Amino acid sequence: MKRRELSAVELLEDCLGVIEREEPRIHAFVRLSEELARAQAEEADRRFSGDGQVGPLTGIPVAIKDVLCVENVETTAGSQILRGFRPPYESTAVARLRAQGAVFLGMTNCDEFAMGSSTENSGYFPTRNPHDPSRVPGGSSGGSAAAVAAGEAVFGLGTDTGGSIRQPAALCGVVGMKPTYGRVSRYGLIAFASSLDQIGPFTRMVGDAALVLQAIAGWDRRDATSVDRPVDMLSSLERGVEGLRLGLPREYFEAEGMEPGVRAAVERAVLTLERAGAELVDVRLPHTDYGLAAYYIIAPAEASSNLARFDGVRYGARAESAGNLLETYLQTRRGGFGPEVRRRIMLGTYALSAGYYDAYYLKAQKVRTLIAQDFERAFESCDAIVSATSPVVAFPIGAKVADPLAMYVCDVLTLGGNLAALPGVSIPCGTSEGLPVGLQVLAPQWADGMALRVARAYEAASNGS
Amino acid sequence: MTLTRDEVRHVAMLARLGLEPGEEDFYAEQLSAILAHIDRLREVDTDAIEPTAQVVQVGSRLREDLPEPSLPQERALTNAPETKDGFFVVKAIQESEP
Secondary structure, eight states: OTTSSSOHHHHHHHHHHHHHHHHHHHOOEEEEOHHHHHHHHHHHHHIIIIISOOOTTTTOEEEEETTBOBTTBOOOTTOGGGTTOOOSSOOHHHHHHHHHTOEEEEEEOOSGGGOOSSSTTOSSOOOOBTTBTTBOOOSSSHHHHHHHHTTSOSEEEEEESSSTTHHHHHHHTSEEEEOOTTSBOOTTBOOSOTTTOEEEEEESSHHHHHHHHHHHBSOOTTOTTSOOOOOOSSTTTTSOSTTOEEEEEHHHHTOTTOOHHHHHHHHHHHHHHHHTTOEEEEEOOTTHHHHHHHHHHHHHHHHHHHGGGOSSSSSSOOOTTOSSHHHHHHHHHHHHSOHHHHHHHHHHHHHHSTTTIIIIIIHHHHHHHHHHHHHHHHTTSOSEEEEESOSSOOOBTTSSTTOHHHHHGGGTTTHHHHHTTOOEEEEEEEEETTEEEEEEEEOOTTOHHHHHHHHHHHHHHHHOO | OOOOHHHHHHHHHHTTOOOOTTHHHHHHHHHHHHHHHHGGGGGSOOTTOOOOSOSSOOOOOOOOOOOOOOOOHHHHTTTOSOEETTEEOOOOSSOOOO
């Protein structure tokens, strides 16, 4: 674009053409913002003709998960309860993209309030996997993953609470990254579980993920958990893995439900990294078996508190037939929330209720400490940990809907990274049964650049570019 | 741990979630299955372990408590189902008059 070989408007029209062709097949977007996108693309072209600052994302079309508030653009967290909500303010991550001159294509489908691993819990419709439309794209950020995989958007934004960026990236065959907790401001993110949520990019190449993270990361006075540390995602990206020690946690390779084809693809990727100069070391994460249980107390407990605000008073849908305030609450929340959200609110409320707090919530937070200590110990003997992102490839739509626990197991290799606040990248590493497999790279807290570097080294070694 | 229908009804009321007829059984069964998995946490010895209070160690950060511009009232009210004179309107807390 700097060389004026392609204009932002042309790139946008190209994306809109792909959207028109692909959307009837994959349903990645819940709503498009074409008018805004055209205005932004024209503005970007004005910048390129010398009227303003140009950055790496100027004029680049992005698909935004429907949980990140975009000022005056309907944002609903994939839920009927927020239908019609036009945020009066903008999330920091989105504002930073806007300031760079990115072009907003629209809001992407997700599991309602980001609760799910297949995007089937959307309050609107399921999104389909571009590689096989009879299968799920993963979730909860399945719309952004599918949009990038189908070429509808150049990059996407998602959120990851237990794997909701990395798992759909794996299932759709794109790059997805969850940064260290605190790296990206959560201001304006419709909260699911505040101690676990992080915003991150979907891209086709690792270098692009680094550019997006560079743009959105950094301290923000509006999020007290964002951290003031230098943000350098780019300088070590091309350094390769020569001399790095990569940890292989046995527990992650032998995880329950691990498909042989997934394991084989990941083992081939590990050999590729070894040939590229990495030293492989065995590490142990002994509390892995308890991660899912701890997560499914902590995340629903935080959700039950965060979602109390959806009461039909200040925003969103309200049940109009109620005769008094209590009935307003009960009816609004009955009609507005889908079954998975109701299930998690009840689970969380139960875990926090009188008599059960110590047995469930406090116990889970102690186990969380042990899981974080497992990773600390593992990182004493390695620079990064590699494993599969998801134990399974994309599954058929409807296959796991009736069994919540079977769906939850999809996150067994990713949620540890959230409990321990680690950065993690998922990068495509071949196929199993003709469907994409993801390689996960986890790094110590704040070593986001290391996770990207290892992922980039794999990308370079596997396709020679 | 299994959840009874009464417990489901109690938890749903605590969370202000209205239930459809028959949903107590549906959720009692599903939540009991999830809790059965979660019960494995009991196997872990956590007697000497501190619960996680802060996942990234940043300490407490304070700022000067100075007034500054915030969301204007009319903007804050734009998404409300019902407003009057700059306030949110809710139904009566007591039963309405017959």
